Amino acid sequence: MSRILIIEDETSIAELERDYLELSDFEVELEEDGSRGLKRALEEEFDLMILDLMLPGMDGFEICRKFREMKNTPIIIISAKKEDIDKIRGLGLGADDYMTKPFSPSEMVARVKAHLARYERLIGSGSMENEVIEIRGLKIDKTARRVWVNGEEKNFTTKEFDLLTFLAQNPNHVYTKEELFSKIWDMESIGDIATVTVHIKKIREKIEFNTAKPQYIETIWGVGYRFKV
Numbered sequence: 001m002s003r004i005l006i007i008e009d010e011t012s013i014a015e016l017e018r019d020y021l022e023l024s025d026f027e028v029e030l031e032e033d034g035s036r037g038l039k040r041a042l043e044e045e046f047d048l049m050i051l052d053l054m055l056p057g058m059d060g061f062e063i064c065r066k067f068r069e070m071k072n073t074p075i076i077i078i079s080a081k082k083e084d085i086d087k088i089r090g091l092g093l094g095a096d097d098y099m100t101k102p103f104s105p106s107e108m109v110a111r112v113k114a115h116l117a118r119y120e121r122l123i124g125s126g127s128m129e130n131e132v133i134e135i136r137g138l139k140i141d142k143t144a145r146r147v148w149v150n151g152e153e154k155n156f157t158t159k160e161f162d163l164l165t166f167l168a169q170n171p172n173h174v175y176t177k178e179e180l181f182s183k184i185w186d187m188e189s190i191g192d193i194a195t196v197t198v199h200i201k202k203i204r205e206k207i208e209f210n211t212a213k214p215q216y217i218e219t220i221w222g223v224g225y226r227f228k229v
Contacts, residue, residue, distance in 0.1 A: 002047040002116055003027045007037035007063065008078070009055050013101070017050060017078070020105040021112065034058030041067055048116055050108075051095070053079040053086065061093055068094035068157050072145070074115040078103060084194075091185075092198035094157035119158070133168050135229060138207055138216060140165055147207070154206045159184060163196075164203050167217060167227035176224040200225060 004021055008014035009032040018028040029046070031037035034055035041049055041063070049067070053060035064075060076097040077090045087098045096115055099108060122145060130143035139148040145161055147154050156164065163184050167175070175183075177193040185195075204211045218226045 001025060001027050003029070003045065004048050004050065004112065005029050005031065005037065005041055005044075005046040006050045007031045007034065007041075007055060007060070008050070008052040009033070010052070013052075013078075016105060017108065020109050024109050024113070026112070032056070034060065034063055038063045038066060041073075042070055046073060048074045048076065048112060048119075050076050050078055050112075053077060053081050053090070061089060064090060064093040064095055069155065072156075072158050072161075074119050074158065076108075076111060076115065078108065088195045088198060091159070091195045092202070094159070096158055122158075133165070135168060135171075136215070138168070140168055149207050156203075156206065160199055160203050160206075163199050164207070167225065171227045171229040174220050174223050174226045180224065 004026050006014050006017050006028060008017065008030070011032070014030050014032065018030060021028050029040070031040055032055075035057035037055070038058060051060045051063060055063075060077060060079065064077070067073075067075070074097075075095045076099065077095045078099045078101060079086065079090075080101045081087075082100045090098050097111055099111070130141050133140040133142065137150045141147070142165060145156075147156050147161065147164065163180065166180070166183060177196040180196045181193050200217060204214055204217060207216055208214045216227060218228050220226055
């Protein structure tokens with residue numbers, strides 16, 4: 001049974017989320033304080049986190065940032081903050097999805113199931129040899145979802161890893177931001193393509209020796225990005 005942590009200070013919303021998830025056979029834990037929620041998320045094993053942004057103790061943005069430094073468990077933000085900048089910031093900090101209040105509980109359950117299934121496919125282990133991409137000091141282990149740069153392991157969020165891997169698997173092909181958003185986030189890019197720029201910037205900070213003169217991910221001005229080999 002998948003275990004889900006909900007960090008939400010509005011009791012009625014938290015209980016609504018819990019009730020719908022429990023009806024779908026998920027085990028659910030509730031926390032209303034941000035600091036306590038982060039502590040539990042890091043110390044206990046959960047399969048997915050549902051996170052509000054406006055919380056006592058520590059806000060959801062900070063929780064997302066600190067959690068992503070340690071774990072890659074899927075995060076769904078459900079917030080009353082509707083501005084694009086908040087959505088872009090949340091996704092840029094490593095959240096996998098963003099829903100705004102009021103929301104459909106049935107849609108929430110569907111998204112939870114989709115993210116859990118996707119994550120399980122990505123981390124599923126087997127007896128087969130790991131699939132590895134190696135390019136000029138950059139090593140991407142697709143099976144273990146780990147990345148090394150000149151022998152030093154770097155920590156990547158789920159979406160950062162997905163984006164880097166997609167580009168590395170399709171070298172010398174120029175992709176627009178809209179195409180990358182659609183392929184990595186599995187949805188149409190309606191006002192959200194800035195999150196691609198945010199993720200490219202974070203990836204470059206981790207893999208490039210000089211971000212001003214990238215040797216891996218090249219910007220094609222007025223078009224998009226290309227992975228150079």
